Amino acid sequence: MNWDSVKRDFKRYLQLERNLSENSIDAYLNDVQKLEAYCSFKRVSLESVDTRFLQQFLMFVNEYHISPFTQARLLSGLKTFFSFLQLEYERKDHPAQLLESPRLSRKMPSVLNIQEIDALIAAIDLSTPEGTRNKAILEMLYGCGLRVSELVQLKLSNLFLDVEFIKVEGKGNKERLIPIGEQAIKYLKIYLDEIRRQMPIQIGNEDIVFLNRRGKQLTRVMIFLIIKDLARKIGLNKSISPHTFRHSFASHLVEGGADLRAVQDMLGHESITTTEIYTHVDRDYLQSIITQYHPRS
Template identity: 70%
Template structure:
């Protein structure tokens, strides 16, 4: 079989049938490349690939010191690949069907407390031209719990500030509506009305909310740098990233008593088990629940 054709067909399938993001598609195609190398090195025809071959393949990739998390993702990606081959190439069996994905201990993410978030935002130099943009950006990041990709792709046409909602395009181009608070609205309006109009906006970037000083869409890397610089400025010892603001958003909502299903919807999680991790973050909060509600406390 022609591997190039298979890769192209699988890529189209992931894009149009599964509606996956570009980053996810790249990861899936990289997984297919691993199985291709293994097949060619061991003279195995793809259409003859068996469950035993798949087990040997897992032993092979384990020799590259790939983490359990990466191995689990590879298994999941290749299960989808062989499902695709059954659908589109009439393969009789899925050799990955009986392979179990390793159980992983879920890592509890680092979060910032409210005082630390206030410190970071207060450290922004508003005398600089990009200061108000950064303030609005971090207020939206924390106030809405966005992924960094959702933040940099936020569009003016998707802001519905009069009803206090914004529309987000999340993973797999799935849209969701998220409430936006008064604090974020306040600084977003200042940025949009007083700062952004002064930029010379490059063609094709007119609808993006957050722009760099050259009038082009802000990048993920730039958001990381802005946050890292602020953390250094206030002497914060925690290792943080834009995603830390998302974790903090969710954690603070759950600690405040928010319904887990509502938090799931706002974060755009497909499974509530992903959201449940935020119930395990604050030990003091959990202790207070035991003290307050358990009859033996």
């Protein structure tokens, strides 16, 4: 088997059969490229790869002190790859099938309290067009719990502000409706009416909501930089990202008594167990309240 043709077919399989996002496809292909490089180093053909060889490969990767989460994701990618080889290339064995993932502890997401979110938004310079746009961005991230990819790909044609809903395309191109609150609607309309309407929009970006000063779709990196800069301005000593607003959105809903199934639908989680992590955040919050205020603590 030729590595280049196999990788090309694997990418097509992930796009058409699995319907994965570009980010997920890139991650899977990166896993396969790591295995390809190791096979080349050991002078082993893809047909000759067996379970023992994969164990050696994983031990080699582990020497670089990668996290258990990264190891588990790598193994998941390899299992998908060899399942593909069985399906499309009629490979008889599945050398990754019996390999066990490292035991993972559930990591609590970092969240912001309402005062920190208010402080970040208040630090935005509203005297500039970018500031008006950035305020709308933060209100959308926190008010709708969007992933950063969903935010930058948000379309004008998917805004239903008169009924207070937006439609987003999540992982695997799955669409979902999310309610949008008054604050987010207010600042989104200000941005659309006062800033975006005056911009020279480049071809292909006519339906994109959030644009840079040149009229092109914002990148994920740009959203990260906007948030990091605001955190620096207010002296926030937390490691935050656009996803922190999503975590905060969910955590504050759960703290307020929202139904977990409703939160799951709004976040676009396939499994309720992914959403349940926010009940742990809520318990941590309650524990901190007892520790801080109970006379026997």
